[in-house]
Structures are given as structure tokens and as C-alpha cells.
Amino acid sequence: MTITNVSFNYIITGTVSNIASLSYYPLIFLVLLILPLIVLIITPSINISNRTRIFILIFNIIYLLLLPIILISIMGDFELKFYIYEVILNNNHLTSYFSIISSDLAGIYGFGTFVIIIFIIISGILLYYYKLKEVYICLKEKY
Numbered sequence: 001m002t003i004t005n006v007s008f009n010y011i012i013t014g015t016v017s018n019i020a021s022l023s024y025y026p027l028i029f030l031v032l033l034i035l036p037l038i039v040l041i042i043t044p045s046i047n048i049s050n051r052t053r054i055f056i057l058i059f060n061i062i063y064l065l066l067l068p069i070i071l072i073s074i075m076g077d078f079e080l081k082f083y084i085y086e087v088i089l090n091n092n093h094l095t096s097y098f099s100i101i102s103s104d105l106a107g108i109y110g111f112g113t114f115v116i117i118i119f120i121i122i123s124g125i126l127l128y129y130y131k132l133k134e135v136y137i138c139l140k141e142k143y
């Protein structure tokens with residue numbers, strides 16, 4: 001089933017699968033927030049050198065600092081698609097579900113900001129710990 005709206009010399013086509021894909025946006029948000037947690041759990045538990053751990057934690061901090069920008073761009077894409085499908089469908093019942101998803105995304109983003117700050121602090125503490133451990137090992141080998 002294809003829904004088409006022709007206006008202002010633009011053709012906007014929305015299929016059922018494209019419209020239904022809007023429900024995946026909260027899942028994408030959650031997956032992007034869970035990835036740094038997985039890195040924070042796995043990094044201390046695997047048997048790798050401290051330099052590799054430091055390297056992984058630095059990239060984790062960089063990812064966490066870029067994550068709000070990524071989440072905002074995903075929210076912008078969702079809002080644009082939501083607006084386009086609202087114009088195409090002109091169905092208040094269906095678009096009310098999308099507005100619920102939109103409010104859920106805003107809630108996840110608000111909670112996600114708090115989680116990102118906590119993950120940055122934990123990553124910083126682990127980074128500091130492994131850096132001190134690396135310095136201690138170098139000093140121990142030297143003397």
C-alpha cells in the first residue's frame with residue numbers, strides 16, 4: 001500500500017513499512033545509550049593491556065561526548081518524518097500514536113543526558129585509574 005501526496009510540485013510517497021519504521025526510533029535511542037555501558041562493563045573484565053584499556057576508554061568518552069549530537073539529529077529526523085506522514089495521512093488517530101512516540105523520545109533524551117554525564121564520569125575515573133596503574137608499572141620496572 002502506497003500513500004502519495006502531490007503538492008507544490010513535490011511527490012511524497014509513504015509506504016506502510018516506512019510509516020511503521022517510526023516506531024523503531026525509541027529502540028535506536030536505547031541501543032545508542034546502552035553501547036557505552038557495555039564498553040564500561042567489558043573493558044575492565046577482559047584481559048588486555050592497560051594501554052589498550054586507556055585507548056578504549058578515550059574512544060568511549062569521545063563517543064559519549066558526540067552522543068547528544070547524534071541523538072538530536074535522530075530526533076530531528078523523526079520529527080521531520082512525523083510531520084511529513086501527518087500531512088500525507090491526515091489521520092488524527094494514527095498520528096496521535098506518533099505524538100506519543102515523540103514524547104517518549106523527548107523523555108529518553110532527557111534521561112539519556114543524565115546517563116551520558118554519569119558514563120563520562122565513570123569512564124574518566126576508570127581512565128584515571130588505568131593511567132595511574134600504567135605509571136606505577138613503569139616506575140616499578142624502572143627502579
